[in-house]
Amino acid sequence: MGTEEIIWNGVAAFLVLCIYTFLYKDTPLYKFAEHLVVGVSAGYFAVILYYNGFVPKLITPLKQGQWVYIIPAILGMMMWTRFSKKWSWLSRFSLAFYIGSGTGFAIPLYMQNYVLRQFSSSMLPMGFSSWALFCNILIIIGVLSALVYFFFSKEHTGIFGGTAKIGIWTLMIGFGAGFGLTVMGRISLLAERVVFLREYLLELKYYLYLLFKYGLPL
Amino acid sequence: MNFYERMMNLDRRWIYLVIGLVVVITAIFPFDVPLYVTPEVRSIYDYIESLNPGDVLMIGVDYAPEVMAELHPMTYAISRQCFKKDVKLLLCCLHQNGPGMVEQVISQVSKEYNKINGVDYVYLGYKPYPGITILAMGQNFRIPFPEDYYGTPLDSLPMMRGLTNFDNVKAIINISGGSGTELWINFANGRYNAKLAIGVTGVMTSDYYPFLQSGQIFGLIGGMKGASEYEYLAEKDGYISRAKNQLSAYKTMPIQTTSHLVVILFIVLGNIGFFMSKKKKSRI
Numbered sequence: 421m422g423t424e425e426i427i428w429n430g431v432a433a434f435l436v437l438c439i440y441t442f443l444y445k446d447t448p449l450y451k452f453a454e455h456l457v458v459g460v461s462a463g464y465f466a467v468i469l470y471y472n473g474f475v476p477k478l479i480t481p482l483k484q485g486q487w488v489y490i491i492p493a494i495l496g497m498m499m500w501t502r503f504s505k506k507w508s509w510l511s512r513f514s515l516a517f518y519i520g521s522g523t524g525f526a527i528p529l530y531m532q533n534y535v536l537r538q539f540s541s542s543m544l545p546m547g548f549s550s551w552a553l554f555c556n557i558l559i560i561i562g563v564l565s566a567l568v569y570f571f572f573s574k575e576h577t578g579i580f581g582g583t584a585k586i587g588i589w590t591l592m593i594g595f596g597a598g599f600g601l602t603v604m605g606r607i608s609l610l611a612e613r614v615v616f617l618r619e620y621l622l623e624l625k626y627y628l629y630l631l632f633k634y635g636l637p638l
Numbered sequence: 639m640n641f642y643e644r645m646m647n648l649d650r651r652w653i654y655l656v657i658g659l660v661v662v663i664t665a666i667f668p669f670d671v672p673l674y675v676t677p678e679v680r681s682i683y684d685y686i687e688s689l690n691p692g693d694v695l696m697i698g699v700d701y702a703p704e705v706m707a708e709l710h711p712m713t714y715a716i717s718r719q720c721f722k723k724d725v726k727l728l729l730c731c732l733h734q735n736g737p738g739m740v741e742q743v744i745s746q747v748s749k750e751y752n753k754i755n756g757v758d759y760v761y762l763g764y765k766p767y768p769g770i771t772i773l774a775m776g777q778n779f780r781i782p783f784p785e786d787y788y789g790t791p792l793d794s795l796p797m798m799r800g801l802t803n804f805d806n807v808k809a810i811i812n813i814s815g816g817s818g819t820e821l822w823i824n825f826a827n828g829r830y831n832a833k834l835a836i837g838v839t840g841v842m843t844s845d846y847y848p849f850l851q852s853g854q855i856f857g858l859i860g861g862m863k864g865a866s867e868y869e870y871l872a873e874k875d876g877y878i879s880r881a882k883n884q885l886s887a888y889k890t891m892p893i894q895t896t897s898h899l900v901v902i903l904f905i906v907l908g909n910i911g912f913f914m915s916k917k918k919k920s921r922i
Contacts, residue, residue, distance in 0.1 A: 472764050525769065529828045532828055559851075597844045605861050606841075608861060608890060611661060612708075612862075
């Protein structure tokens with residue numbers, strides 16, 4: 421690592437430690453790091469959005485004489501009328517256009533990919549090897565019992581109640597898997613930061629050793 | 639207050655302290671952890687292995703620095719495997735805080751393998767509204783991205799000759815830390831039938847197994863564990879090297895192992911405390 425990297429990684433290491441002070445209590449160091457993250461993210465996003473959205477999708481086409489782009493520009497400006505009590509009704513036109521087009525794009529595809537494809541993948545063949553057969557039966561039982569659990573028009577008693585109970589167990593196993601993966605995800609973030617701190621301290625030690633021995637900035 | 643009640647009312651900071659200590663101690667004294675490679679990770683690796691030099695693979699990098707710990711190792715390992723095999727890369731970013739992530743990976747890995755921008759890889763850059771951008775890319779990459787990230791018109795880049803839309807790339811690997819994956823599944827695979835695999839954070843992993851089972855995605859790399867499996871395969875075939883410090887996910891596996899054991903221990907203790915105090919109450 422050179423001097424520049426040592427400094428910037430030092431800033432990163434300091435901010436990591438600031439954030440972790442929250443584990444003890446809400447400290448000013450945590451507040452400082454939190455506000456810094458929010459501010460930097462918002463500023464970064466604003467600049468990125470301006471140069472990747474506003475300029476190529478509005479300013480450049482208008483400069484090239486493509487006047488049709490004035491329509492989305494007006495719709496966009498109408499969204500800002502939400503801040504005025506008198507004119508906020510204008511923003512409904514923009515929202516209506518946005519929601520209408522978004523829904524038109526999304527509904528058929530969501531129906532196809534999130535309902536029908538999943539539905540068809542639950543219709544499983546039963547004639548494979550014994551292990552595949554066992555897995556397929558397990559999936560079918562899980563799907564049906566979970567669906568029964570969410571059927572509230574009939575009281576959950578008798579066979580129906582028993583099936584609903586299997587449905588709860590199926591859901592609990594799903595939530596358990598989700599919880600386990602969440603723990604793994606959170607520990608991963610901590611582990612990576614700890615490894616980063618460890619490697620930074622080793623690099624810093626080596627840098628200071630060279631600095632004091634040879635007296636030269638790297 | 640008896641022992642079980644004390645355990646039930648334990649200040650959570652003690653748990654943080656114990657986990658913190660375990661993580662730090664394991665980071666200082668790491669050990670080797672045996673890995674089992676899951677079929678969903680292997681299928682992505684094997685698919686890239688089956689590609690020929692000159693084939694184009696697309697990577698959609700949709701994550702910000704807050705999840706780079708889990709997802710960056712995937713992007714690095716896949717990029718290194720592709721470049722070593724002379725597979726060309728087409729990259730894009732659909733997360734507002736992510737353009738720097740791609741830039742960091744591609745600038746480093748392209749130097750390692752002497753790959754040239756525009757010839758061996760193209761970084762399309764970032765565009766807002768991911769769903770609309772994916773739909774537009776399905777028609778022509780030039781609609782949402784007339785220029786690449788560095789401002790060069792796509793038509794002037796040699797790699798983009800004959801590369802129009804998803805039909806011209808062998809597969810898409812979406813590495814995402816948010817809802818972008820849903821859009822890739824819905825629009826790229828659902829609308830344009832593109833061959834798709836995903837790499838997601840640990841928290842998201844269980845949500846996407848149904849898509850693996852339905853065949854909408856052909857592979858899934860889940861969190862740090864998935865990334866370490868991929869690194870394990872890539873190291874075995876010589877695409878990445880431990881000596882060059884290229885196994886960043888694998889390095890954290892000992893920490894995962896010990897800290898998970900502590901979490902399990904706390905869960906068991908908490909449950910014992912719960913049932914014992916319940917038993918005591920029922921006696922009273």
